[in-house]
Amino acid sequence: MKKETMNINKTNYHIHTYRCKHAAGDAADYCSAAEKAGLEAIGISDHTPLPDGKWGSVRMDIDELPDYCEKIEDARNEFAGRLEVYAGMECEYFPRYEKFYNDTLREEFGIEYLAIALHFYPLGGEEISTHAYPMDKDALKSYTDLFVEGIKTGMFEFAAHPDLFLARYPSWDSYAEKCSERICNAATDSGTALEINGYGFCRDDFSGYPSDNFWRIAASCGAKGVINSDAHCPEHIDIGFQRCLELAERLGISLADPVRRAAKPS
Template identity: 85%
Template sequence: MKQNTTNYHTHTYRCKHALGDAADYCSAAEKAGLKAIGISDHTPLPDGKWASVRMEMDELPDYCEKIEDAKKEFTGRLEVYSGMECEYFPRYEKFYNDTLREEFGIEYLAIALHFYPLGGEEISTHAFPMGKDALKSYTDLFVEGIKTKIFDFAAHPDLFLARYPSWDSYAERCSERICTAAANSGVALEINGYGFCRDDFSGYPNDNFWKIAANCGAKGVINSDAHCPEHIDIGFERCLDLAERMGVSVVDPVRTQAAKPS
């Protein structure tokens, strides 16, 4: 039986809606038989946006320190990487490159849209149903972010299906745009285990989306989006089943990137 042995989408207590810290997730990963783990909490933002669901800027040094401590503690037992889950708006590109990657040495970045522009505002994907105008805005922004190649993978790209009424031809066209951009940019798309298991915000991962991903040649990465250490491998079996049924090739974007010469 196939096993997924990596997880690059985990959250710490600092985001204000998760539990645990780097060492807690590493302990859980080791017990679950994983070979590599990444800590990828919601990034702080320099303008303080959406502060209720992410760490503060002054918590960033401690976040990085705790990951480094975990790397030392689990040396020879588990590969540990530092990451961030990032909203994409063009205004944050310099912060992601200069502050997160260069100053703090964050090893990988995941793009994830929890907000998108609509009617002069920035709307939460969790808060409101999405019509076609909203889905177009979400798709435009996601494609733009993927094409920057700042990000190593795209987290829960089919999240919109939790708020879009039903699969239709417009959802198909938008999915094709996202998957084509990912395939052309070499950015893996995440098959999100948490989406299979939550009862408050369901609708993803979606077979229709992943069939398109396979047809476009986009690659997948399986993560659990863990918000507590106990969820370190939540949904993995269903993610593997989806990838096999849809014909999605699963890759390891973080270790592949880390192995490249600097």
Template identity: 30%
Template sequence: MKFDLHTHNERCGHAVGTIEDYVTAAIDAGLQVIGISDHSPFFAHEQDQPFPGIAMARSEFASYIEEVQRLKVQYQDRIEVLLGMESDFFPEYIDIYRKAYAEIPFDYIIGSVHQVSGVSIFNRNRWKGLSEKRHVEEKQLYYDLIRQSARTGLFQVLGHIDAMKGYYPQFSEIPAHEDIDETLRVIAGEDVSIEINTSGSTKDVGGWYPSDEILERALHFGVNVTFGSDAHIPGRVGDEWELVQKRLKEIGFKQWVFYRRKQKIIVPL
């Protein structure tokens, strides 16, 4: 069974195409399951859409849910459409986000850390002028936030867990192995999944999130894995799915998962 849980659409302001464009692209790519998971609104901000090029407006949230539910029915004979969301994780606002999601019939929510120390993890300049000690501390902060997100009970999937390397490939060389291992222990203990996110291949690092080394450690600790293209254009839906499947088998994984009504569906590799 071929699936992709991580796709975006024009509502977030930095993706191209409607939700239906991603559904039809998934059908064309031979998928049986497509998850729609656009960037969550900034629910804690006083403005409706404080960052138009980053996430959807709060006023778009209800129509987003309604559209995905409509497409679920419209395409039910051709593909299974899942209602998801990629939710920013801000520990100080977690209760606000929890309340916003409480009555929504999500199939899954992806929890993603996009900011550390108030700076985007994708900011190319965040590392400039930092000492080696500060490099380590920033990486430790990143993984501490990921551990916190796993413990919330709000997320079924954790997004791109080493994405700080996207525009700074040297991130992988910053020594923080104990923090990564502890993070994977927590994720396994909370029965949350991590995604293999192929959008890293479109950035400077030129490879998936997370690295093979982290995936090997994830297998050791018993972490479940899923697949997400993180497509921001319809043509990337399911991108490199077969390559990821092959690599997971080589590493030693026997299965991966997706979610329906927040219940884990196991798919043999």
């Protein structure tokens, strides 16, 4: 008898707005797309602004925070009873930003969940882009050290595209396996979900993730997964979902709902 397919994924907590300067649409646009796609809950999680203005070309400006939160609240009210809408942020992890994430994002602006993501990591006295340069073992160690440190803080509801490094590391080897084990064990120990990223399946400019090799380790470590699309336009509200579900089913990844668990919409 043919094994039944998993139910459709009903949530998406990784969504960007036009404010990050490389996406399109605002909260209400994504809500409309989510409703049409049959989703039950979404979270807007744009690239957070940073208090020092770092990497400003790929994230919102800090003075856009009030409008960002206002538009999410407006969408929440407009779609009340039809779609759950949560306010989130995708956050670079460096220890110097922890106070800003806790005090400003969560406490002052009421951001309900945070996702850790490493688009930058320290190497040779600089902080370099994960997207821009090939990774060797030294680079992967630095990436892994920082990711594990951030996950262990317990500040973040999920880790976005944790296997992103495989788009720049030359090939799967014993060192990639060791680093993946460290990331997955940190997630399991802290109760942080790991994101199966639908956008990664659909990119032709930066491919390599999601990786079966990584997710086999996640399954063996008992890490929980969450499926998101990493949408950069409303049309991508559920991009890659079917392949993410198939990966989770094939490899035995247990799925979680870390945002609903942590936050309740007002």
